[in-house]
Amino acid sequence: MLPVVALVGRPNVGKSTLFNRLTNTRDALVADYPGLTRDRKYGQAKYEQRQFIVVDTGGITGDEEGIDAEMAQQSLLAIEEADVVMFLVDARAGLLPADKGIADHLRRINKQVFVVANKVDGIDGDSESAEFYALGLGNVKQIAAAHGRGVSQLLQEALSPL
Ligand code: GDP
Ligand code: MG
Numbered sequence: 001m002l003p004v005v006a007l008v009g010r011p012n013v014g015k016s017t018l019f020n021r022l023t024n025t026r027d028a029l030v031a032d033y034p035g036l037t038r039d040r041k042y043g044q045a046k047y048e049q050r051q052f053i054v055v056d057t058g059g060i061t062g063d064e065e066g067i068d069a070e071m072a073q074q075s076l077l078a079i080e081e082a083d084v085v086m087f088l089v090d091a092r093a094g095l096l097p098a099d100k101g102i103a104d105h106l107r108r109i110n111k112q113v114f115v116v117a118n119k120v121d122g123i124d125g126d127s128e129s130a131e132f133y134a135l136g137l138g139n140v141k142q143i144a145a146a147h148g149r150g151v152s153q154l155l156q157e158a159l160s161p162l
Contacts, residue, residue, distance in 0.1 A: 002044075002051050002052050002053050003050075003052045003053070003083045003084065003159065003162040004052070004053045004054075004055060004081055004082045004083050004084075005022075005045075005052055005053065005054050005055070005082060005083070005084045005085075005086060005158065005159075006054075006055040006057065006075075006078040006079055006081065006082035006084070006085050006086065007019055007054065007055065007056055007057060007086050007088060008057050008059075008060065008075050008078065008079060008085060008086070008087055008088070008102065008106075009059065009060070009087055009088035009089060009099070009102065010059050010060060010096065010098040010099060010102065011058070011059035012059070012090070012093075013059075013088040013089055013090045013093075013118055013119075014088055014090070014118040014119060014145045014146070015056055015057060015059065015088050016056055017118075017145040017146050018086070018088065018116075018118070018143070018145035018151070019041065019043060019054055019056035021145055021148060021151060022043065022045040022047075022054045022151075022155075023043030023044060023045050023054055024045075041055070041056040041057075042054070042055055042056075043056070047152070047155040047156075047159060048156075050159055052159065052162075055078045055081065055082065057074055057075040057078045058074055058075065059075065060072045060075045060076075060098065060101070060102050076105075079105075079106070079109065079111070082111065083111075083112070083162055084111070084112045084113075084114065084158050084159075084162065085106060085111055085112065085113045085114070086113075086114050086116050086154075086158065087102060087103070087106055087113055087114065087115050087116065087135075087137065088116045088118050089115065089116070089117050089118070089132050089135075090117075090118060090119055091117040091118060091119050091120045091123060091125060091128040091129050091132075091142070092119045092123060092128070094128070094131060095131045095132060095134065095135070099132075099135065100135065103115075103135040103136060103137055106137060107136055107137060112158075112161065113137050113138075114139075114141055114154065114157070114158055115132055115135055115137045115138065115139070115140045115141065116140075116141045116142075116143055116154060117129035117132055117140050117141065117142050117143070118143050118144065118145050119144060119145075119146075120142045120143065120144050120149070120150070121144035121146065121147050121149060125142040126142075129142050141153070141154050141157070
């Protein structure tokens with residue numbers, strides 16, 4: 001069995017962008033329309049000869065109804081299936097209530113979680129990501145999924161215990 005890495009977070013934080021970078025495909029739907037990827041989506045990825053499965057999700061907002069509830073359910077299932085969870089947040093948007101709701105869930109499960117502050121390109125990553133320590137999930141990694149910055153360091157750390 002290959003290790004499974006789930007990408008979760010509220011819509012529009014860059015989950016599909018990271019998925020595409022990790023899997024070298026443009027298959028996942030990336031758009032400015034939050035929540036377009038409604039189902040879990042699986043891809044194969046490789047980092048330094050290590051193969052793993054990446055799961056993209058549609059996003060969780062916290063207090064969902066209708067299609068949003070289905071997306072949230074998919075995200076919860078993806079978290080259950082995963083060996084490692086990458087919890088993406090948006091360093092430009094800052095810490096939002098939906099992020100806190102997701103963190104509440106992630107703190108309760110016994111799984112390795114990485115808080116990943118995305119979109120640190122062109123901003124002061126250290127100061128813009130500092131507030132995410134308040135999520136209570138430990139260290140905050142900084143990446144720019146669209147440009148690849150920080151992604152190898154993240155994978156190095158995420159995959160080494162697997
Ligand atoms: P998802 O809803 O979490 O899957 O988010 P997407 O991957 O669809 O990205 C949402 C928006 O954020 C898109 O407009 C992306 O181009 C943009 N985005 C993603 N990663 C980055 C990044 O590293 N830097 C910047 N500036 N924008 C990004
Ligand atoms: Mg998406």
